[in-house]
Amino acid sequence: MPAKVKRDAPTACSKCGHPLIPLGQEGMSVFWRACAAAWLAAIWLFALPAAAAANAAPANASVSPEAEAFNRSAEALYAAALKGDMAELRKSVRETEQRLRSLPMKGVASAEGIEALARSVAVMKRAIAPVSANPANWQGPAAEIRLAADALVHPDKPMWHRYRAVLAEDVRGIGQALEDTGGIAKAKEALGRLQAHYAIIRTSVLLRSEPYLTERADSVLRYAExxxxxxxxxxxxxxxxxxxxxxxxxxxxxxxxxTQTAVIAPAAGPPWGWSALMGTFIVTVLSWAGWQRYRRAEPVTPRGSLPPERRERR
Known part of the structure; x- marks a missing residue:
């Protein structure tokens, strides 16, 4: 039986501060005020690292060694980002970039997925380049890379699926804000949280799904904005x-x-009487057009016969 691998999911959103794994009383109060049931689900979905290690799914046997190596580099990168160890972080970023170049396309749904992953690594490199780098600038890309690497080695049960409840909670927050008088400002804040959480899993979605899913999500978010x-x-x-x-x-x-694909319901068809009337009209028009063409047709004189004007009347 293969050894279970520790899979630490990102703990909190670096862009909005929304807790993804319960951290202290502040994170607890946010979810408790939203809904007690959502809080209990969040505890189960976003367990602490020790619980994640105990329940982690083993890597897929069909996963390539290159993907496994990339995942290990991403784990080290994310751990260094949480600790703020710049020396280890820069080392992990270089190693992750090297591993990225050797990743096979097998198992990747589209070229857009690899492109998005490369973009996340590039953003991470720029974030740690300054001498006095801001941790808020690298925690987001580190989480994106961590989840994307996990999606490559655990295609059946990737960690980014846990964000389903987080996104649903953000959308509910928008709806609740719109129900209140003058709640547009709160709805904008909830939309900002939704955009930040979606950005963290977008690369993972592209690695495992067709691009039209993220294109639709991008479009709807821009429309909401x-x-x-x-x-x-x-x-x-x-x-x-x-x-x-x-x-x-x-x-x-x-x-x-x-089941969630948006479609436009077709309009009801015309009644049978209207269809019969239109059919009769079309047949009449075609018959009249054919008769007019027949009248304008030039007479054909058979070979060896005189033209009509030179024939003798009998």
Whole structure:
């Protein structure tokens, strides 16, 4: 039986500070105020590192050695980012970049996934380049790389699937804010959290799914930003905002991609009498056009016969 590998999920969003693994009383109060059930689910989904190590799924036997090596580098990178050890962090970033270059395309859903992963590594390199680097600038990319590497070696149960509850909570927060009078400002804050959390898993989604899923999510998020950012938001557009966000976010995860696709219902067809009338009209027009063409057709004189004007009348 293969040894179980420790898989530490990102603990908190570096962009908005929203706790992804319960950390102290502050993170507890946020989820408890939202919903007691959501809090209990969050404890189960985002367990502490010790619990994650105990319940981690073993690596897939079909995973390439290059992907395993990249995952180990990403784990070291993320651990160094949490500790703030710049020397170890720079070393891990260099190693991760080298491992990235040797990753095979087998098991990657699209070239866009590798491109997004390379972009995350490039952002990480720029974040640690300054002498006095800001930890807030590298924690986000480190989490993206960590989750993406895990998605490559654990395609069946990757850690980024745990963000399903986080995104759903963010969308619910937008809906609750819109129900309150003058809640546009709170809705914008909730949308910012949703965008930050989505950005952390976007690379992982591209590695395992078709690009149209992230393109749809990107489009819906931009649309929500425009609707909420209007000087006077349209109530009709606000009413359809939460369902659109729910469909786009749920569609990122397995089990929802076939049922959450937005479609436009076809209009009801015309009655039978109208179809019969239109059919009769079309036949009449075609018959009239054929008769007119026949009338304008030049007469054909058979070979060896005189033209009509020179024939003798009998």
């Amino acid at each position: 425009r609707v909420l950012g209007a000087a006077t938001p349209d109530p009709r557009l606000l009413a359809g905002l939460v369902p659109s966000l729910q469909d786009a976010m749920e569609g990122l995860f397995p089990g929802q991609r076939d």
